[in-house]
Amino acid sequence: MKTKPNASTNGAVIQMNGIRKVYDTGKIQVEALRGVDLEVYDGELVAIVGPSGSGKSTLMNLIGCLDTPTDGTYRLSGEVVAGLRKEQLATIRNRRVGFVFQNFNLLPQITAYENVEMPLLFGGVSKRKRKQRVEELMARVGLGDRMHHKPTELSGGQMQRVAVARALAMDPDILLADEPTGNLDSTSGGDIMELFQDLWEQGRTMLVITHDAALARRAPRRVEIRDGVIVADQANGAAELLSESIEQARD
Amino acid sequence: MVVQLFLRASRVQKKRAILTIAAIAWGTLALLMLLSFGEGLGISLQDAWAGMGSDIAVIWPGETTKPWKGMPAGRPIRPRIDDIRLLRERVPGLLGVSGEITSWRTNFTYGDNSVNGPVKGVSTVWGRLRNQIPVAGGRFLNPLDDAQRRRVVFLGDGLAEDLFGSEDPVGKTILIDQVPYTVIGAMIDKMQFGAYSGMDKDHAVIPIRTFYAQYGRDRLSVIILKALDPAQMKATLAEVARVLGSKYAFDPEDERVLGTWDTVETGKIRNNILLGIKIFLSVIGVLTLTVGGIGVANIMYAVVKERTREIGVKMALGARNHWITGPIVLEGLTYTLLGGVAGLLMATVVILLLSLIPTGDSMALKALGKPTLSPVIAATAAGVLGIIGLLAGYFPARRAASVDPAETLRYE
Numbered sequence: 001m002k003t004k005p006n007a008s009t010n011g012a013v014i015q016m017n018g019i020r021k022v023y024d025t026g027k028i029q030v031e032a033l034r035g036v037d038l039e040v041y042d043g044e045l046v047a048i049v050g051p052s053g054s055g056k057s058t059l060m061n062l063i064g065c066l067d068t069p070t071d072g073t074y075r076l077s078g079e080v081v082a083g084l085r086k087e088q089l090a091t092i093r094n095r096r097v098g099f100v101f102q103n104f105n106l107l108p109q110i111t112a113y114e115n116v117e118m119p120l121l122f123g124g125v126s127k128r129k130r131k132q133r134v135e136e137l138m139a140r141v142g143l144g145d146r147m148h149h150k151p152t153e154l155s156g157g158q159m160q161r162v163a164v165a166r167a168l169a170m171d172p173d174i175l176l177a178d179e180p181t182g183n184l185d186s187t188s189g190g191d192i193m194e195l196f197q198d199l200w201e202q203g204r205t206m207l208v209i210t211h212d213a214a215l216a217r218r219a220p221r222r223v224e225i226r227d228g229v230i231v232a233d234q235a236n237g238a239a240e241l242l243s244e245s246i247e248q249a250r251d
Numbered sequence: 252m253v254v255q256l257f258l259r260a261s262r263v264q265k266k267r268a269i270l271t272i273a274a275i276a277w278g279t280l281a282l283l284m285l286l287s288f289g290e291g292l293g294i295s296l297q298d299a300w301a302g303m304g305s306d307i308a309v310i311w312p313g314e315t316t317k318p319w320k321g322m323p324a325g326r327p328i329r330p331r332i333d334d335i336r337l338l339r340e341r342v343p344g345l346l347g348v349s350g351e352i353t354s355w356r357t358n359f360t361y362g363d364n365s366v367n368g369p370v371k372g373v374s375t376v377w378g379r380l381r382n383q384i385p386v387a388g389g390r391f392l393n394p395l396d397d398a399q400r401r402r403v404v405f406l407g408d409g410l411a412e413d414l415f416g417s418e419d420p421v422g423k424t425i426l427i428d429q430v431p432y433t434v435i436g437a438m439i440d441k442m443q444f445g446a447y448s449g450m451d452k453d454h455a456v457i458p459i460r461t462f463y464a465q466y467g468r469d470r471l472s473v474i475i476l477k478a479l480d481p482a483q484m485k486a487t488l489a490e491v492a493r494v495l496g497s498k499y500a501f502d503p504e505d506e507r508v509l510g511t512w513d514t515v516e517t518g519k520i521r522n523n524i525l526l527g528i529k530i531f532l533s534v535i536g537v538l539t540l541t542v543g544g545i546g547v548a549n550i551m552y553a554v555v556k557e558r559t560r561e562i563g564v565k566m567a568l569g570a571r572n573h574w575i576t577g578p579i580v581l582e583g584l585t586y587t588l589l590g591g592v593a594g595l596l597m598a599t600v601v602i603l604l605l606s607l608i609p610t611g612d613s614m615a616l617k618a619l620g621k622p623t624l625s626p627v628i629a630a631t632a633a634g635v636l637g638i639i640g641l642l643a644g645y646f647p648a649r650r651a652a653s654v655d656p657a658e659t660l661r662y663e
Contacts, residue, residue, distance in 0.1 A: 057661065066566075094569020107564060122568060
């Protein structure tokens with residue numbers, strides 16, 4: 001389903017060099033990212049933290065190929081993303097990236113099953129294989145008995161698990177999660193965090209944007225971003241204190 | 252695949268969809284009714300003009316306007332009964348040629364009923380050329396009637412009714428200018444627009460030799476002819492002028508000698524006018540339908556707006572353009588075609604009801620004709636609907652494809 005990163009990338013799923021992103025709003029030019037260098041390797045779990053407006057979401061959009069950088073080079077699994085056409089970007093998003101959003105973004109009028117099936121549909125997977133894969137994923141996130149419920153018939157935590165199943169459908173190179181626990185109560189949030197932990201332990205490469213101190217603490221690597229630049233990138237332990245101080249400062 | 256997506260998407264907005272479909276149905280009804288009226292009008296005009304006889308030419312003898320072979324201008328040229336045989340023998344490509352001599356203000360008497368009208372002496376082929384169809388039980392003049400100068404008469408249906416009322420005229424004897432004639436047939440009721448000597452329903456027709464015997468006139472009032480191939484009418488008429496010109500010594504190029512009404516030519520003009528009317532009606536119909544199409548486009552724009560987030564999500568999941576645009580185009584097309592089918596059903600019912608209205612004797616109603624749905628009209632409507640449906644989906648779909656997923660998915 002996916003091509004494994006080739007040897008020249010040294011196992012780097014994400015390679016970003018000098019990434020800049022400028023939003024041109026007509027009169028004012030907003031520089032959301034001001035030269036970001038980031039490498040994420042196969043099997044890593046990276047938490048990206050930072051205050052609102054620091055450029056986290058912009059970074060996530062660029063990594064997820066929803067947007068293209070103004071400047072700098074970006075390789076996803078060794079493939080240069082800059083300069084690709086819309087259709088090619090769509091294919092990359094389909095094959096290589098799985099998104100989990102804060103507000104789930106499930107399509108409301110179709111069932112959980114159909115939601116998870118959607119990326120497979122876009123990826124041109126046969127009906128038989130789609131069924132097999134969706135059932136496998138729904139079981140994996142513990143919703144094997146809720147497949148034919150609509151999102152409105154599910155709890156927040158269940159909806160987010162459906163979203164995770166959907167993100168995993170095409171077995172992407174990287175799972176991108178933007179505040180995955182932001183709209184959940186602490187119990188559901190904890191469930192999702194456990195699910196992420198499991199996925200990571202099974203070798204999944206993951207990048208999580210979060211305000212959640214607990215989640216940030218669990219991540220073996222933390223990248224902190226402020227005003228469009230990375231101010232800290234360190235293995236956990238040392239960063240923990242800093243993170244807590246940020247949390248406290250905000251609370 | 253696209254169908255599957257469409258089915259998922261269109262579970263919402265039922266009410267809105269129904270309103271749009273109604274608008275398209277109304278537009279389709281308008282288009283179909285206008286086209287059907289055009290078609291019905293065309294058919295009835297065709298019938299009415301064929302009433303006088305189709306693809307014939309009428310020739311009025313006149314006088315010369317050019318000196319010719321030592322003769323001065325201004326000589327009247329009057330072909331006679333025998334010239335019909337001459338034309339039949341000399342002019343190639345003729346389906347038929349007939350003389351016609353008219354006596355106006357002729358008295359017809361049957362019992363106590365007395366009516367004045369024209370009587371025409373004609374060759375027997377005249378009946379075919381001039382579309383004189385007898386009512387069952389009667390017949391038109393035949394060659395024997397002419398050869399033996401029989402006193403037999405064929406009546407127009409109006410004249411027959413004036414003389415006989417509801418009585419069957421065939422076999423009865425009437426007096427024409429006090430001379431007894433046997434009625435051998437009466438004409439069926441027909442629509443007739445073209446006329447050069449009164450309407451056929453009011454006349455009586457007798458063999459041309461009988462006419463000569465009674466009235467002593469053998470100069471033709473008009474000559475009627477029809478070519479085997481209507482396209483050759485002009486050549487045939489030129490040949491007639493040449494043959495008569497050599498006999499009566501006039502310049503065949505002298506147009507005033509033989510005044511001619513070529514109905515093949517006027518028919519072409521008439522058909523062009525009719526085509527113009529049909530195009531005009533179609534344009535109005537298409538515009539009406541376009542209003543419906545704009546309604547569909549509006550709804551699809553609203554749908555796109557409403558589903559912007561959904562579209563953004565699909566894009567994030569890797570939907571290529573056609574996955575986004577396909578369902579929208581299909582949905583627009585579906586609304587349009589559903590409306591089209593509804594409009595077609597309504598039009599069929601309306602046309603059926605209209606056909607039940609009796610036209611009676613009203614010439615205007617008859618001439619307007621019955622709206623008629625033809626396969627061509629149905630195909631035209633289907634084509635127009637298809638194009639409008641595609642356009643109504645295409646533009647909103649293009650907007651959908653231009654949705655920026657990064658913008659849409661930003662959490663607020």
